[in-house]
Amino acid sequence: MSTGDDAVIRTQTLRKVYPGPPAFGPPGARPGGPPPGVGSRPAAAPGGPGAVETRRAAVEALDLEVHEGEIFGLLGPNGAGKTTTIGMLTTRVIPTSGRAWVAGIDVVGDPAAAKARIGVVSQTNTLDRALDVHENLVFHGRYFGMSAKQASIEADRLLEVFRLTEKRDVGVPTLSGGLAQRLMVARSIMHRPAVLFLDEPTAGLDPQTRLSLWELITELNGSGQTVLLTTHYMEEADALCNRLAIMDHGRILALDTPTGLKRSVDADTVVTITASGEPQRLADALRGSEGVVKTELTTRGVHAHVRGGRGIVPRLMNAATEAGLEVTDLSVAEPTLETVFIQLTGKELRD
Amino acid sequence: MSDTATPTKPSLHFPPLVPTVHSSARSTFIALLGRDLRVLRKEFPMFLARTVMQPLLLMFVFTYVFPKIGQGVGGGPGAAGFSTLLVGGVIASTMIFQGIQAVALPLVQDFGYTREIEDRVLAPLPISAIALEKVVAGAVQALIAGALVFPMGLVIPANPIHLHINVALLVPIMLLGAFMSASLGLFVGTRVEPRQVPLIFGLLVIPMTFLGAVYYPWQSLHKLRWLQIAVLINPLVYLSEGMRASLTKGVPHMRWWIIVLVLGGVGALLLRVGVSGFRKRVLS
Numbered sequence: 356m357s358t359g360d361d362a363v364i365r366t367q368t369l370r371k372v373y374p375g376p377p378a379f380g381p382p383g384a385r386p387g388g389p390p391p392g393v394g395s396r397p398a399a400a401p402g403g404p405g406a407v408e409t410r411r412a413a414v415e416a417l418d419l420e421v422h423e424g425e426i427f428g429l430l431g432p433n434g435a436g437k438t439t440t441i442g443m444l445t446t447r448v449i450p451t452s453g454r455a456w457v458a459g460i461d462v463v464g465d466p467a468a469a470k471a472r473i474g475v476v477s478q479t480n481t482l483d484r485a486l487d488v489h490e491n492l493v494f495h496g497r498y499f500g501m502s503a504k505q506a507s508i509e510a511d512r513l514l515e516v517f518r519l520t521e522k523r524d525v526g527v528p529t530l531s532g533g534l535a536q537r538l539m540v541a542r543s544i545m546h547r548p549a550v551l552f553l554d555e556p557t558a559g560l561d562p563q564t565r566l567s568l569w570e571l572i573t574e575l576n577g578s579g580q581t582v583l584l585t586t587h588y589m590e591e592a593d594a595l596c597n598r599l600a601i602m603d604h605g606r607i608l609a610l611d612t613p614t615g616l617k618r619s620v621d622a623d624t625v626v627t628i629t630a631s632g633e634p635q636r637l638a639d640a641l642r643g644s645e646g647v648v649k650t651e652l653t654t655r656g657v658h659a660h661v662r663g664g665r666g667i668v669p670r671l672m673n674a675a676t677e678a679g680l681e682v683t684d685l686s687v688a689e690p691t692l693e694t695v696f697i698q699l700t701g702k703e704l705r706d
Numbered sequence: 707m708s709d710t711a712t713p714t715k716p717s718l719h720f721p722p723l724v725p726t727v728h729s730s731a732r733s734t735f736i737a738l739l740g741r742d743l744r745v746l747r748k749e750f751p752m753f754l755a756r757t758v759m760q761p762l763l764l765m766f767v768f769t770y771v772f773p774k775i776g777q778g779v780g781g782g783p784g785a786a787g788f789s790t791l792l793v794g795g796v797i798a799s800t801m802i803f804q805g806i807q808a809v810a811l812p813l814v815q816d817f818g819y820t821r822e823i824e825d826r827v828l829a830p831l832p833i834s835a836i837a838l839e840k841v842v843a844g845a846v847q848a849l850i851a852g853a854l855v856f857p858m859g860l861v862i863p864a865n866p867i868h869l870h871i872n873v874a875l876l877v878p879i880m881l882l883g884a885f886m887s888a889s890l891g892l893f894v895g896t897r898v899e900p901r902q903v904p905l906i907f908g909l910l911v912i913p914m915t916f917l918g919a920v921y922y923p924w925q926s927l928h929k930l931r932w933l934q935i936a937v938l939i940n941p942l943v944y945l946s947e948g949m950r951a952s953l954t955k956g957v958p959h960m961r962w963w964i965i966v967l968v969l970g971g972v973g974a975l976l977l978r979v980g981v982s983g984f985r986k987r988v989l990s
Contacts, residue, residue: 373990445828446828447824447827447828447988447989447990448944448989448990449989449990466832466833467731467830467831467832468830469830470829470830470831471776471830472787473828475828477821478826479824479957480821481821481822481823481824481825482822483741483825484820484822485745485748485749486744486745487740490744494737494740494741495825497733497736497737497740498737498740498741498830499734499829499830500730500733500734500830623708635983638947
C-alpha cells in the first residue's frame, strides 16, 4: 500500500492445460475444464501424449491484477476457465506455466503460506459433516492458528453476525442450502484472509437467499475485505463487482468496471423483437432502419443495437410490417452485461 | 449497503489485512489431529461397534465355543495353546482392519462424493502433511482397536491363556503395526473408487486375514512350502508374528528384527506411495 502497489492478486501469463480430467468440481459437470468433446479426438490415445496435445488450455495466458479492497468478478459461461483460475490462485490447481501471487506470495512456490492468507468458498458444500455448526468454525480457526478459546469466541461472534446462532449446535447435514452457504462464508473469513475467493457463490440458491448473500458480500467488502468471485449471472456481476473480467474459452475478453463494459457497447439502446416468420428475415428487415447499428439473432428473438434511437420503436415496427412479418413481442432496454457478452462472443451467456 | 435499515444487526467490522493469528505447520497439524480425535470421541460408540465385533466373535467362537463343544481347531488337546496364539493374531488383524476402516473408507467417500477433503486441503500446511495427519489419526485408532482386544483375551477363552508380555518388544511392534496399517489405509483410500469399496473387503481384507498367520504361526506352514513363501507378501503376517513374539513363549515366530524391518519398511513405502496418491487426488 505504501509503495502504491496494492495488488492483492497478480498473475503473469498464467496458463493451465489439464493432462486429464480436472480433479476438482462436481462430478459430471466439469466447470473448470474444457467443454465435453474438446481434446478427445478419436485418433488420439486417451491419456496418451497425443491426447494432451489436442486439449485446449482451460486457462490461457491470464494476466490479472486485483486490488486491495475491491470486489473483482470473473464472468463467463460454464467451461470459461473461471473455476480453474480460482483453483490456481488457491493452490489446488497447479499451473502449466506462468506465475501467480496472492498477498505477495508465490502460490506455486509456497502454497502453505498462500493458503494461510486466503479464504475459499468453493462450489460444493465442503463443510465438515462430522462436526456441528459451531465446531466447524472453531476447528477452522484452529487450523489457522487460533487458540481454542479465541476460536470459540470468534465462532460465536460470527454465528451472530451471520444470523446462525440458533443453529449453533445442530449437525451440518441438516442445514438448508442457503444456511450452509452462509456458514461456508463465515468459515472462510474466520482467519481474516487477505482475499476471499467465492466460486459461483449463489449458484443453486433461491432468489431471496441470493439477495441476502449479495448483501452479506457487500457488507464484508464494506469492512475492507477484498473479494474475487466467479459467476455466470450477469446481474450478480453487475450488482456486486467493482471491476470484472469477461472470460470465455480460458481467455479474458474484456476487463473494466460494469459501467465501463456497458459503455463499450456500440449502441445506447437494445431493442429485442420477436415476430412471426424467419428470424433471419426479421433481422434483415430491421437492419435497414435508421439508427440500427447491427442486429443479432438470439434464442429470445432479434436484438437490434440502436444508437440515437428517438422514435425507433415505430420505425422498427414499420420495417417488420413492410417485410410482411407480424411483431409478437418487443422490448426496449439499455445495454446490459449480457449485451456486452453477446457482442464479444456472439453467443448468449446462458446457453 | 443499507446501514440504516437494520441498525440492530451486528456489524461485520473485520480488519482483514491485519492478521491476528499466526499459524505454523505444527499448530495446524495438531489442530487437524485434534479434529479427528474430536470426531472419534463423538462417534466412539460407532467406533466400538465397528472395531470390537470381529475380534469379539473370533475370540468367542474359537476360544470359548470350540473348546466347550470339543470341536476342531479350538478344541481337543492343545486348546489352551491355540487360544494363546490366537490373541496375538486377532490383535494384528484388528489393527490392519482398523487402518483400512479409519483411513481408507472416509477418504474414498471424500474423494468420491462429499468433497469435504477440499476444506482440509486448504488448511495452511503442505499437502503431504495433511496426508500424514490422516495416517497419524488412523494409527491412533488402530492402537486403540488393538488394545481393546487384550481384555477380551482375559475374559472370553474357556481355557486360561498364558501371555508372557515382552513390553520392550510389544510397544515398538504395536506402534509400527499401527503406522503400517494406517499407511495401508492411505494407500488404499487414494486408489479406490466408491463403487469399488466392496472389493476392498473381498480382494484385500479377507485374503489378508485368512492368509495372515492370524490363526496359525507362520512357521507351521512349512509343510506347504509354496504357501509359506507366498504369504510373505502379506504384511499382516509380520504383524501377527510380531504380536506373538511379544506376547507368547514357546510359540514359534520370526526373528524380531526381521519383523521390525519389514513393518517399518512396508509402512514407509505405503506412506510414500499413499502421499503421492493423495497429492494426485487433491491437486490437478
